[in-house]
Amino acid sequence: MFPKYNVIVVGAGHAGCEAAVAAANMGSKVLLVTMNMNTIAQMSCNPAMGGVAKGQIVREVDALGGYSGIVTDYSMVQFRMLNMSKGPAMWSPRAQNDRMMFAAKWRQMLESHPNIDFWQETIPGLLVKNGVCKGIITGLGLEIESDAVVLTNGTFLNGLIHIGEKQFGGGRAGEKAATGITEQLVTLGFESGRMKTGTPPRIDGRSLDYSKMEVQNGDEKVGKFSYTDTLTIPKQLPCHVTYTSDEVHETLKEGFDRSPMFNGRIQGLGPRYCPSIEDKINRFADKDRHQLFVEPEGWDTCEIYVNGFSSSLPEDVQYKALKKVPGFENMKMFRPGYAIEYDYFPPTQLNMNLETKLVKNLFFAGQINGTTGYEEAACQGLMAGINAHLAILNKEPFILKRSEAYIGVLIDDLVNKGTNEPYRMFTSRAEYRILLRQDNADIRLTPLAQQIGMQGLDVRMERVQTKINNAASIERFFDDTSVDPDLINPLLESIDSSPLKQKIKAKSIVTRPNIGIEEIRKVLPDVHAYLNQFDEETIMIAEIGLKYEGYIRKEQEMVDKMDRLENVRLADHFDYKGLKSLSFEAREKLHQIRPRTIGQASRISGVSPSDISVLLVHVGR
DSSP states (O other), X not given: OOOOEEEEEEOOSHHHHHXXXXXXXXXXXXXXXXXXXXXXXOOOSOSEEEOTTHHHHHHHHHHTTOSHHHHHHHHEEEEEEETTTSOTTXXXXXXXXXXXXXXXXXXXXXXXXXXXXXXXXXXXXXXXXXXXXXXXXXXXXXXXXXXXXXXXXXXXXXXXXXXXXEEEEOSBTTBOOBOSHHHHHHHTTOOOEEEEEEEOOXXXXXXXXXXXXXXXXXXXXXXXXXXXXXXXXXXXXXEEEEEOOHHHHHHHHTTGGGOTTTTTOOOSXXXXXSOOHHHHHHHTTTOSOOXXXXXXXXXXXXXXXXXXXXXXXOHHHXXXXXXXXXXXXXXXXXEOOEEEEEEEOOGGGBOTTSBBSSSBTEEEOSGGGTBOSHHHHHHHHHHHHHHHHHHHTTOOOOOOOTTTOHHHHHHHHHHHHOOSSOBOOOGGGOTTTTTSOGGGHHHHHHHHHHHTTOSSOHHHHHXXXXXXXXXXXXXXXXXXXXXXXXXXXXXXXXXXXXXXXXXXXXXXXXXXXXXXXXXXXXXXXXXXXXXXXXXXXXXXXXXXXXXXXXXXXXXXXXXXXXXXXXXXXXXXXXXXXXXXXXXXXXXXXXXXXXXXXXXXXXXXXXXXXXXXXXXXXXXXX
C-alpha cells in the first residue's frame, strides 16, 4: 500500500512542518503524518510569531530555507520591531497573525511540494529493529517503512487537560491525546518526564469596550521576516492593553482551592517565563496589577486572545474575574483557558544533530525535547529534517555553533545542559549577541544552507552576496569621505554633540551616539546622492558595521578563541569513567552526554574548568 519513504515526520505542528519541508528540500521523499489534516500548522496558543530572540530565530529559519518567515509575512495583521531603544543586538521583530490564514498558507505550501505525501492517523508506535528506527506503526496496524523518523508530537503524548477540578485526556482543546509512543520509548531505555503549559480563554471581541483600554498600534513602517520577495501588508489591526486589579486578584483567589496547580493534580513544571495568571498572583503578591494584551485572532473574526491570562482555574472563576477587567465588563467568552500536561524526553538523550543516542535514525524536535514556543519548535524541526536526510546518506551532520545562530545556542543548551522546565529562548542566553542579529541572519546562514545541499537558494545567495558587497561599499565610502564642518555642525549642535573644528571622515560622525546615517544624509547632499542606490536594509547593516566595529571585532576574537576548543575532538568511546582525575560529577555527565568536542564538554553543567584542563592534557593539548 505504501512505498518506503526516506523520512517520516510524525506531527504537523510548527516543528513537523519545518522538518517535512527541510528534508523534502534536501531531496528526501517525505511522509507527513498528522492526527488531523485540518489542524496542520495550527497556532495552538497565541496568534503571533517572533518577539525577543524568537524573531531572530524566525529569520534564521528563513535564511536556512524554512517557510515560517514566508508564512508569517503572508498572514500578518500587525508588525512591531521590539527593543528599538536598545542596541541592534536586541532588536527583535514580532508579528500578530491571522490564525486561519497562517495554517491555510502552511498547508498550501506543503501540499504544493512534490516530495511531500500525507497520512492522517494516530501513531501509537515505531518500527525499531536492532537499535535502528525503520518506520512507524499506525493506529490501524499499518506498517510504513522509512530510512528515518522525526517525532514532533507537541503536547499530545499522554496529554491531560485541566480546567479547575475537571481533567480529561487531550493533546489540545477538542483533540484526543496520543498514547503508545512514550510507553514504547521507555521500554527501549529512554527517560521521560512531564511538563505543563497553558492557554488563556478566548473572548468575543464584539463584547469588549476598547475605549477603556490602551491602543497598541503596529510600527508605522511595516517590516517583515522573510528575505524573499514577500509583500508587506498595506494596513494593520490594532492590539490593546488593559490591566488586572486587586479586585480581579481577589476573585481569582476564590478558586485557588479548586486549582489543579495548587491542589497537586498537576505534576509537570510550567514555563517560568509565561506563568498562568494564578501563578503570577501567587508569586508576585506585591504587585497590585498585571498587564493583559488583547490580541485579535485575524482579519475576519471577532475572536480575541487575552495574552497574560493563561489559567487552569474553574471556568466560572475565570469568567467572574475577567468581567472585572476594564473593558471586559460585558465580556462574552468563547471558551475558558486550560492547562495541559504532556510527556517529554530530557534532551540530554540526543546528539547535537537531534538524533537520539539510543535509537539510530530517530530524531526528536519541538516540545518533545522540553521547549516551549512556536519559534523554538520550528527551528528544531528544520534542523531535525536536514539531519535526518544527511544521516540516511551517511553524511556529516549539520550542526550550528553558538557563534553562528540562536538555533545553535538553543540546541547546544538542550543537549548539554538539559531542561526540567519548558525552555524558552532569550537574547541573554547567547554570548555572541552582536554577531547574531536579526538583520544579518541571511549573511550568516544562507551560504551554509547552500553548502549542505538545500535546494532553491540560488536567488537568495545572489541577494546575500549583493548585500555583503553593497554594505562593504557603503562602509568604504564613509571611511573615505570627508565632512565639511559648516555642513554638519548645525546637526551636531542640535543634538548637543561637539561641533567640528576641521574636516574629518564621515565614519567618525556615524560612530557618535544619538546620530545615524539617516540624519547625516539629510544634511550632506553628496552622502544622500550616494546612498540613493541602496535599500534601507543594506544601509542599516553598513551603519551597524561602522558603529559597532570595535564590539564586533572583540566578539569575533572571543569566537576564534572558543573555536580552538570546538576543534579538539573527543573520541566517541572515550572512557570518562576510567579517568579518575576528573571529578565524579564530570565523569557521570561526560559519560552520559558523550560530547563531540572539548568546547561542547565545557558547556555541560557540572563539568568544571579544571575538568576541561584534565581532558586537554589527556588529548595532548
